[in-house]
Amino acid sequence: MTALRENVPRHLYYSSARYSLPGAKDMEEKGWLGSDLLFDVDADHLCTGLRKFNFCPICGVPVEGVCSHHGQAVEFLEINEVCLKVALNHTFRLIDVLKDDLGMPGRAYFSGNRGFHVHVECKGECGRLGSNERREVVSYITSKGVVLDQQVTIDVRRLTRIPGSLHGKSGLLVKEVKSESEFTYDTQLSPFTGITIFVPNVDIEVRVLDRDIKLRKGTPTKVETAVGVHMSLKGLGRIVAHAK
Numbered sequence: 001m002t003a004l005r006e007n008v009p010r011h012l013y014y015s016s017a018r019y020s021l022p023g024a025k026d027m028e029e030k031g032w033l034g035s036d037l038l039f040d041v042d043a044d045h046l047c048t049g050l051r052k053f054n055f056c057p058i059c060g061v062p063v064e065g066v067c068s069h070h071g072q073a074v075e076f077l078e079i080n081e082v083c084l085k086v087a088l089n090h091t092f093r094l095i096d097v098l099k100d101d102l103g104m105p106g107r108a109y110f111s112g113n114r115g116f117h118v119h120v121e122c123k124g125e126c127g128r129l130g131s132n133e134r135r136e137v138v139s140y141i142t143s144k145g146v147v148l149d150q151q152v153t154i155d156v157r158r159l160t161r162i163p164g165s166l167h168g169k170s171g172l173l174v175k176e177v178k179s180e181s182e183f184t185y186d187t188q189l190s191p192f193t194g195i196t197i198f199v200p201n202v203d204i205e206v207r208v209l210d211r212d213i214k215l216r217k218g219t220p221t222k223v224e225t226a227v228g229v230h231m232s233l234k235g236l237g238r239i240v241a242h243a244k
């Protein structure tokens, strides 16, 4: 852990797979022992009509792809609480199907960005399910009306984010969600506190976490640090000062 503290990475993952020789260089030598079951429920795949903002981060002009003067443009997808609640509902329906129909207890986690993960710790047979069998598990679950990212579940060597770690594209924590009613999409998901001065790249009025934010390009704006860090990682501007 000391190594992690001294050299802080933007993303922390662990593998869903267990190996007899995890340190071996190639996959064959590692000796696969089995993998936990992972499920991914993304809000942006579930909700229609989410607003997308495409703009150049230098001149602030609305543009998709590339600004002819400054290069790569930014795309900001506005995620709202209503949409995340839809994803959360799918997540807990998934947990019910896993438990009631398949006898597999799963745990739900906020992914740190736009959705939720469900993790089933597998010992014995469940861990040895191959990709084809995992695909059948997904088919069964989707037949119950739960929307999932199939790829995540059928990949037996999938990496998943470590609970308690920070998502480097959002500044929010990967966090266990114990019940559907307990989760709120708000600044509490961020470990950052205090106030920051934020200088926007663009004129925009958006929902950020549970706050309505109005930005004018180049105008320093006082925001909660949780919101400022999130907006800066999303390319909406930069933090120039911070107070506790």
Ligand SMILES: [Zn+2]
Pocket: 056, 057, 058, 059, 060, 061, 067, 068, 069, 070, 071
């Ligand atoms: Zn530009």
